[in-house]
Amino acid sequence: MKAVFLDRGSFPSHVSIALPASVKTLVEYENTAAEKVAERIKDADIVLTNKVVLKGAALHQASNLRLVQVMATGMNNVDLEACAQCNIAVQNVADYSTISVPEHTFAMLLALRRNLVAYLDDVKAGKWADSEYFCFLDYPIKDLSGSTMAIIGAGTLGKKVATIASAFGMRILFAERKGATIIRDGYVEFESALKSADVISVNCPLTAESKNLIGSSEFALMKPECLLLNISRGGIVDEYALKHALEHGQISGAAFDVATQEPMPIDHPLQALTKYPNFLLTPHIAWASNEAMQTLVNMAMDKIASFVDKLESK
Numbered sequence: 001m002k003a004v005f006l007d008r009g010s011f012p013s014h015v016s017i018a019l020p021a022s023v024k025t026l027v028e029y030e031n032t033a034a035e036k037v038a039e040r041i042k043d044a045d046i047v048l049t050n051k052v053v054l055k056g057a058a059l060h061q062a063s064n065l066r067l068v069q070v071m072a073t074g075m076n077n078v079d080l081e082a083c084a085q086c087n088i089a090v091q092n093v094a095d096y097s098t099i100s101v102p103e104h105t106f107a108m109l110l111a112l113r114r115n116l117v118a119y120l121d122d123v124k125a126g127k128w129a130d131s132e133y134f135c136f137l138d139y140p141i142k143d144l145s146g147s148t149m150a151i152i153g154a155g156t157l158g159k160k161v162a163t164i165a166s167a168f169g170m171r172i173l174f175a176e177r178k179g180a181t182i183i184r185d186g187y188v189e190f191e192s193a194l195k196s197a198d199v200i201s202v203n204c205p206l207t208a209e210s211k212n213l214i215g216s217s218e219f220a221l222m223k224p225e226c227l228l229l230n231i232s233r234g235g236i237v238d239e240y241a242l243k244h245a246l247e248h249g250q251i252s253g254a255a256f257d258v259a260t261q262e263p264m265p266i267d268h269p270l271q272a273l274t275k276y277p278n279f280l281l282t283p284h285i286a287w288a289s290n291e292a293m294q295t296l297v298n299m300a301m302d303k304i305a306s307f308v309d310k311l312e313s314k
Helices: 034-042 055-061 080-085 100-114 116-124 154-168 190-196 216-221 238-247 271-272 289-313
Strands: 004-005 025-028 046-050 068-069 089-091 148-152 171-175 197-204 225-230 253-256 279-281
Touching: 004 068, 034 055, 055 080, 068 289, 089 289, 100 116, 100 154, 100 197, 100 225, 100 253, 100 279, 100 289, 148 154, 148 190, 154 171, 154 197, 154 238, 171 190, 190 216, 216 238, 238 253, 271 279
Parallel strands: 004 025, 004 046, 046 068, 068 089, 148 171, 148 197, 197 225, 225 253, 253 279
Antiparallel strands: none
């Protein structure tokens, strides 16, 4: 059997890959441009992709292909309908970053809540040396304890964020689905959660239902001192509405690890916000601790091995 990894370069070289012994050939490409996908997968039995898009035209030409292993959770880069037509199985990997993403969430939150970026920048600029006192307190510092966090998305990641928030002494609200007429036990009506929150953490997937879930109307409900965290997916928060909210003081800060377009172009609305100390942006790395990446790959290899075993037993 032959396996082709279309974007091996999306994982560092220290992350090891161990395919089952029956896969005799593994061809790894650093990355794959759209026009090269069909040629590279045409004789593959298994294709591994992280973010390279697999369109129907290329899939229909891959006569040997039996499995697409998505090296991530989201499968929006694969034409699932074409795979079904061609009898190609598609597998993803979930729950590999249940430590990495929540830890990144709180790294960003603490940096905002305690104005770490502003203080670090001032120290680098020599301001401490010029201080009249033993310290300088130019920016407000607030504790997490006693504040309220509203979590949008009560899956594995949302629940882990809640556990950590509770350890900090925060009050937790799980937001009900927007527009829901029945409020489930343990949840708070969506708009009420936004109004009550000192911190809002977005931990849901991007779907048709969650696209632009937070826009101008939702920002208008938030406290001026509220912090918004999106360590989930670009597109859940309307980025232009976020820009307006931050620039007009509707909320006090935000931290994002995602954008609607990735890699993010220099003229993107989030790029314009990076000049402000109350907006933090990281390049979609919350998932990517060394431990999480190796866990992801190990889980994917186990899934491939199980698929191959079933295939060979027929």
